[in-house]
Amino acid sequence: MSQESKDTDSSTQDFTAYSIIAKKRDGGKLSSEEIKWFISGLTEGRIADYQMSALLMAIYLRGMDTEETAALTDFMLYSGKVLTFEGQNVIDKHSTGGVGDKTSFILAPIAAACGVKVPMISGRGLGHTGGTVDKSEAIPGFKTDLPFEDFQKYVIEHGICMIGQTGEIAPADKKIYALRDVTATIESIPLITASIMSKKLAEGANGLVMDVKTGHGAFMEKKEDAKKLAESLTATGLRFGRNMMTSITDMSQPLGHAIGNSLEIIECIEILKGKGPSDCRDLSLHLAGGMVLLAGLAKTLEEGIEKAKAVVADGSALKVFRDMIERQGGDPEVCEDYTKLPLAQEKTEILSNANGYIHRIDALAMGLHCVDLGGGRKVQSDAVDPGVGFVLHKKVGDKIEAGESLLTVYHNKDQQKLVEHLKDSILGHDIKIDSKKPDVEPLIYETHVNWSQKNV
Ligand code: URA
Numbered sequence: 001m002s003q004e005s006k007d008t009d010s011s012t013q014d015f016t017a018y019s020i021i022a023k024k025r026d027g028g029k030l031s032s033e034e035i036k037w038f039i040s041g042l043t044e045g046r047i048a049d050y051q052m053s054a055l056l057m058a059i060y061l062r063g064m065d066t067e068e069t070a071a072l073t074d075f076m077l078y079s080g081k082v083l084t085f086e087g088q089n090v091i092d093k094h095s096t097g098g099v100g101d102k103t104s105f106i107l108a109p110i111a112a113a114c115g116v117k118v119p120m121i122s123g124r125g126l127g128h129t130g131g132t133v134d135k136s137e138a139i140p141g142f143k144t145d146l147p148f149e150d151f152q153k154y155v156i157e158h159g160i161c162m163i164g165q166t167g168e169i170a171p172a173d174k175k176i177y178a179l180r181d182v183t184a185t186i187e188s189i190p191l192i193t194a195s196i197m198s199k200k201l202a203e204g205a206n207g208l209v210m211d212v213k214t215g216h217g218a219f220m221e222k223k224e225d226a227k228k229l230a231e232s233l234t235a236t237g238l239r240f241g242r243n244m245m246t247s248i249t250d251m252s253q254p255l256g257h258a259i260g261n262s263l264e265i266i267e268c269i270e271i272l273k274g275k276g277p278s279d280c281r282d283l284s285l286h287l288a289g290g291m292v293l294l295a296g297l298a299k300t301l302e303e304g305i306e307k308a309k310a311v312v313a314d315g316s317a318l319k320v321f322r323d324m325i326e327r328q329g330g331d332p333e334v335c336e337d338y339t340k341l342p343l344a345q346e347k348t349e350i351l352s353n354a355n356g357y358i359h360r361i362d363a364l365a366m367g368l369h370c371v372d373l374g375g376g377r378k379v380q381s382d383a384v385d386p387g388v389g390f391v392l393h394k395k396v397g398d399k400i401e402a403g404e405s406l407l408t409v410y411h412n413k414d415q416q417k418l419v420e421h422l423k424d425s426i427l428g429h430d431i432k433i434d435s436k437k438p439d440v441e442p443l444i445y446e447t448h449v450n451w452s453q454k455n456v
Pocket of ligand 1: 096186191192195
């Protein structure tokens with residue numbers, strides 16, 4: 001598919017933007033040639049933003065089938081650089097994003113310590129969800145803008161490298177995403193699938209582990225939508241010859257205890273030391289186990305998880321993490337001395353105003369509060385303060401007494417007024433306490449492993 005997509009001469013095709021938009025508007029199925037003509041027209045400047053926006057709205061309303069979604073993915077993928085790696089044990093993971101979702105820093109070194117090669121290209125945070133690149137930049141000196149040659153070399157020689165998205169990977173997605181963002185066309189399964197998969201396929205991994213989040217802090221709030229997205233990602237990955245594991249996981253409350261870049265790095269290191277909160281640890285081991293399975297280094301997911309646990313227990317995953325930090329210019333001593341990470345100087349405890357059980361910790365609200373403190377971006381150009389955030393002392397289902405600390409806010413000296421406002425919001429509605437013990441949502445709703453016929 002890829003070679004074909006590069007070689008077809010779009011200028012010979014007898015298409016117009018009008019006819020393609022009208023066809024999708026009326027519920028028609030676009031051909032691969034029509035999709036290619038449109039996407040290449042956008043990147044070459046032949047298609048205007050308003051025409052692309054009209055097509056995006058038509059796709060949003062009418063949808064796309066698996067074949068159309070794969071064609072869209074293919075042309076977005078080949079709008080930029082596509083990396084390749086030899087061998088079957090090159091596996092990456094993608095999460096659709098959430099609050100406190102820091103698993104990449106835990107599972108990537110775990111998988112690499114098990115023998116998986118992990119080429120990880122991640123994005124920055126926008127809105128209430130944090131970004132892997134912002135978290136890694138909390139580590140003093142850590143570089144996420146390495147040249148692709150170094151990226152490939154480190155993955156091949158050391159099994160792991162974590163860098164940021166560049167304009168060279170799927171540039172069509174960058175343009176299309178910016179248009180979707182301002183035309184109310186983000187929440188479309190084919191458009192999300194093509195956006196995620198065009199970037200992930202460009203990394204050259206043979207297998208992908210997908211963590212599709214659901215719940216109030218997730219992109220796909222409803223489980224049925226998360227399931228549809230998981231199916232679409234899987235179908236597209238399989239068409240491109242990738243082995244796929246997809247898990248649907250809970251994002252109704254933040255993952256782990258820490259929210260905020262430095263605080264999340266500390267939590268990752270703690271988990272790599274065999275400590276830390278159980279939800280974040282269990283999910284990281286589950287996803288790392290899937291990477292080990294897809295790499296052919298375990299026969300079952302359970303065996304993959306056991307291998308993942310073993311490299312945490314013997315310290316080799318932490319060593320991989322430490323070595324990666326050093327190779328990428330960061331200070332590896334952060335692993336032993338957390339004061340080397342930038343942390344806000346002021347700490348304020350928010351105390352419970354009731355006895356009972358925690359019923360809800362609103363992940364979306366907590367993510368937005370972290371952005372208000374400066375820990376995330378409202379617009380792409382905002383600077384991020386790595387030192388601010390929250391450490392939750394309780395999770396949904398935990399018992400609490402009035403006067404006990406619910407959470408600690410890490411903030412700057414001039415933010416006292418903002419902290420008072422956060423306190424009102426958190427105690428008023430974001431964290432709900434009730435006298436009855438609640439039912440707790442499962443952490444992992446379902447997991448599916450699919451092997452590509454091209455790989456088995
Ligand atoms: N993440 C992406 O990369 N693209 C989307 O469309 C949605 C989430």
